[in-house]
Amino acid sequence: MSKIIALAGKGGVGKTTVAALIMRHLAENGESPVLAVDADPNSNLGETLGIDVEKTVGDVREGFMKDPQGVPSGMDKIVYLEMLMNQVIIEREAFDLLVMGRQEGQGCYCMVNNILNRFTEELEKNYKYLMVDNEAGMEHLSRRTTGKVDMLLLVTDYALRGLRAVERINSMLPELKLSVGNVGLIVNRAPKELGKAFLDECDKIGVPIVCTIPDDGALLEFDMEQRSLMELPADSTAVQAVDGLMGKVIESVQ
Ligand SMILES: Nc1ncnc2c1ncn2[C@@H]1O[C@H](COP(=O)(O)OP(=O)(O)O)[C@@H](O)[C@H]1O
Ligand SMILES: [Mg+2]
Secondary structure (H helix, E strand, O other), rough: OOOEEEEEOOOOHHHHHHHHHHHHHHHHHOOOOOEEEOOOOOOOOHHHOOOOOOOOOHHHHHHHHHHHHHHHOOOHHHHHHHHHHHOOEEEOOOOEEOOOOOOOOOOOOOHOOOOOOOHHHHOOOOOOOEEEEEEOOHHHHHHOOOOOEEEEEEEOOOOHHHHHHHHHHHHHHHHHHOEEEEEEEEEOOOOOOOOHHHHHHHHHHHOOOOEEOOOOHHHHHHHHHHOOOOOOOOOOHHHHHHHHHHHHHHHHOO
């Protein structure tokens, strides 16, 4: 069964950046096949990986809901939806990418959601690793019927507000019917030494810090130039921090 690594945290703390660097690590270390799932409706994982995304799972769902009679005559609707879903998967040499896209609107989506969920769960079985970049509510993870996550990485910046979001997500886990193997905290844009107030707050939440990532000027530069983080120099401090983290993660999910 594939190992599932998931990221969650408040918006803007660096989840997608870390997600891209995790993909980079897995690709460079021959850990394949990997499926990256962009489960944030505000999807931008593709951009950080240098990939143009044209179609999302949300587009397939909405298209079908708008015109349920649009299934070509003689074709079963499950086969039709699966065909459309196959067009959503973006295949690259080192990994594949699936972008969930917008969340559903009003209406009864049960039937189409069941078909799409079944498709993604079957698809996932083909991969050694699944890396899921979530939004704060973890809507995507909470819907899975095979509710397991091997490593949940909660991301915060060096601020108490980021930590509060981590606390909320962590305390929500029991309600999500999700079996979580390991939970770790990533402190992004961290100073060399973390202050006592911050560390005390981390202690209270009870999630161990598994990685600190310094502020890395190269990330800002790449963001401005819209360059793929796959091209970051190997001596970038963020790359090195995530490489160190992934050594531990791969070991702990085996
Ligand atoms: N360690 C870091 N150093 C410098 N800039 C960073 C760092 N981590 C993230 N950023 C920048 O912060 C912004 C938000 O990061 P992003 O990964 O998109 O957050 P999220 O996915 O949590 O919303 C991006 O412009 C990104 O380049
Ligand atoms: Mg993001």
